[in-house]
Amino acid sequence: MSTETFSTSKSSLQPADRAPGVRQDRPAPTVVDMGILSRSLAFHVRKAQLALQRRGLRSMSASGVGPAEFGTLVLCEQNPGLAQFQIAAALDIDKASVVAVVDRLEELGWVVRRRSSQDRRRYGLFLTPSGAQQTQLLRQQAEQAESFALELFSGAELQQLLTLLGRLA
């Protein structure tokens, strides 16, 4: 049996006599019970995202290219002439955030903005040749960064995970 006890905090905001119901004289836990967190969707999604970020996505951000930049490149590749508000809708971020993303990509010389002749409020976004080249490279890096999932999941499991996540969003 443990005889561990706990004495009052350094903080004077909560002296012992102002927290009369707090139980003491218990051993400090060694195995952590996650309680409801083990059944919380938000908690699991957050941990999964952290794990993915720490994995290979850091390799991209080293070159100043984050998820939003990568997504924009892929969308421009698949849909030449896409407008910025369409990028925002597809990536689920605000159109104001897209401005800085496209600014960076344009500075890198990977993307160009061209005014639409039909609606002069819009820019059409296009990959430059070097942008197309970089996109191909980054896509390979992204695929490799996610390839570890192929060891964690069967093909059917991976497919269902994507399906279920898609239903959430």
Next chain:
Amino acid sequence: MSTETFSTSKSSLQPADRAPGVRQDRPAPTVVDMGILSRSLAFHVRKAQLALQRRGLRSMSASGVGPAEFGTLVLCEQNPGLAQFQIAAALDIDKASVVAVVDRLEELGWVVRRRSSQDRRRYGLFLTPSGAQQTQLLRQQAEQAESFALELFSGAELQQLLTLLGRLA
């Protein structure tokens, strides 16, 4: 057939003659092809997290209680006397970040820090009576905020989603 064209961007960094391979004179896309993003785990996890955040989690943060605070309360409830570094490990955040979280909870009078007698470097964290009450309330809110998932998924699907996400982390 569309006759839409695109003229040069306002930015002088990328004049037309420095991006010679960019294709023009194409109609602006209306349906967006997500390309590889539709099969990207990181992309789907990120969108799912955004959807969850926008849903009910905002209701908590209105009271200054975010996911980290909620997780800490639940952990303290299930494991009285837990140390801060154990909170950090369980929630997958840095121990430095836990300090501010516990500070807030202590200011609210929901949690108290007590020095361990066995290892005087550590604090044991305990819920106060009002902290226990608030935790129960917040847990109900969290369960309700995630209850929409019960309409999106069958019990088996929800269970598998949690299992697969857990395998990622």
Next chain:
DNA sequence: TATTGTTATACTCTATAACTATA
């Protein structure tokens, strides 16, 4: 020497509001 809690700092990502030019 290593660990626990702390402080200070900075970075990433995103949202909000107000503005402009076009529609």
Next chain:
DNA sequence: TATAGTTATAGAGTATAACAATA
């Protein structure tokens, strides 16, 4: 009036590095 892009600002949320106290 509404929409597309822009600007400026601010807010989460987290990481990193260095430090004091303790092990």
